[in-house]
Amino acid sequence: MVDSLGTSPDEVQFRFRDDEVADHGTVTVDACCDQTNATAVRIEPGDDARVLLPFVDRLALIEVNFPSFADGRGYSAARILREAGYTGELRAVGDVLIDQLSHMRRCGFDAFAPDTPLDEEDARRAFATWENVYQHAQDTSSGRRRTIVELRHE
């Protein structure tokens, strides 16, 4: 499914949140900075996620677009938003594939809307790839999980 900017919400296949799905369309980063009432925004790979930091409290949904799975800028965008305290839905959209899921999850994504729906069983396995992890990321800083280094020195 190819979605044009600022129209309908993407088809969310995996979601790790209990709150209501934000069903309003997203606006561009530029529009979000101008419109004081926008609550959903879409980040493109070239956008600077830090521009959104003044608005993280009012945003309920941030989509990060991956036009190609090989463009990894969205991973940094996700961590920057979470590091700044954003707690709304962080949705990976676009060319999202099985083998990126575990890393995306670690960077703070909690919803996934792949262009092409993924095999549920393969995805379940992918989310559970790493029993433990070496580095700090969003999943460890929020206290849900401890790093290997922390486990070694507990």
Place this chain on the structure above:
Amino acid sequence: MYKYDTYDQAMVDARVAEFRDQARRRLEGKLTEDQFKPLRLMNGLYLQLHAYMLRVAIPYGTLNSAQMNALGDIADKYDRGYGHFTTRQNIQYNWIKLEDAADILEDLSKVEMHAIQTSGNCIRNISSDHFAGASHDELIDPRPYAELLRQWSSFHPEFTYLPRKFKICVIAAEKDRAAMRLHDIGIQIVEQNGEIGARFFVGGGMGRTPMVAPMIRDFVPLDQLITYAEACLRVYNRYGRRDNKYKARIKILVHELGKEEYTRQVEEEFAHLLDQGIEPPLAEIARITEYFADPAFEDGAKTVDRSDPDFALWVDRNTHRHKHDSYVSAVVSLKPVGGIPGDASGEQIRLMARLSKQYSFDELRIMHTQNVVLPHVKIEDLHALWTALDAADLGAPNMDTIEDMIACPGLDYCALANARSIPLAQRISERFDASGKTEKLGELKLKISGCINACGHHHAGHIGILGVDKKGKENYQLSLGGSEAEDVSLAKITGPGFDEDGVIEAVETVTDVYLAQKQGEERFLDTYRRIGMAPFKEALYG
């Protein structure tokens, strides 16, 4: 040396299981070749001219005899009986079948080895000084920091789809034996006011646009090392160019932004990340450092019996001064006259494993010059070691001579190459050995690449040769004056290229110019730097 704990082992086991699953999905058609390619690459599996090539990581070039033995067995079981040691201190197998790849990874995991991130646009295997922990001239052993970086960079969730590959090197001596400033990040462990810390050089590299990394921070405290590296990477991941594969390395970003602006951005990100608590505690570095404690050195003979001139020559050429005066580090040359640089048979690999157990506290190192080191050999054991090596065609006394050249696999194996490297290397070593000129030339670093990607480090050669394709014919460009050491510099092209015979004559010519102009103890490189390119050009083209 480092030993996996249950966590490290579980990470590698999980990766083997993940790769098996990816290979299954590829075979079931759930993954296209385009989708599978980056996944197999992150497990070191390339599709080359004739077969798959598997690149196995040897973290900071250090391994034990059981690991070396396994590498020899893989050569015999899954390849055609050979392994090829690379300029990244790794080993490659050139004749691998896709259906065997997961089994090989499983064999490797049993000896705490893997092929993780030996390819792909991610942080690659960390490299280091091949004499680390043994050399007389280092501040401390840099390998605990390399191991800390290895763990941090393994499966890093943010940095797995970087603009391009990323290579990190850690050394801890003023002498640079690891081409540190030709890495994306070069780290030198230094002492400042009695405190140990890290000096960061960022944005070096070879390839089609060679650059020497500028220093961006002269001292990062050890309890901020990982955080600083993370800041360097994040700025690169966000702003490195992705529009052109050939301009995507961090050296281009640092060059285009300028060192000052790149540094400013890193420092800003660093200040932010310091609050995120991502740094491992110093207790972790202490835990890792324990694994690198010195073996139990014993006092013994300080000199050798030099009555056998062949042995004496090998000792002079192929040993390096150790921090303990009854020991040396011994270099096992994988450059026999007329051989393929860096190649070793399964049998030779297992022999080196046995000898390391017998004579070097169960430890070996791989050099970026494609040789092997036994780091801790008792001086009184040297003759027995040399005798065993020599009998297996591993005793060539040629370290740092023209015969100890680096050469990439070239058009004989590599899908990217424009020209052959191996036959050229073989012919040059045969010729210089036969004429006895090798001896007169002394230290002379010759480096040969079969294409502009520069895997053979030709930019850093005292003499460099670059193979190019010229209207369907192999053509070789000659360059002079490069160095990968602490006196780092990039070589300059002499002028129009040559055919295969012509470039061999050209190497002969420039070495003649050197011998005629040499003053005192000057090396080729010193003479070149003193007299400049003109006399060489005149002799070549005049």
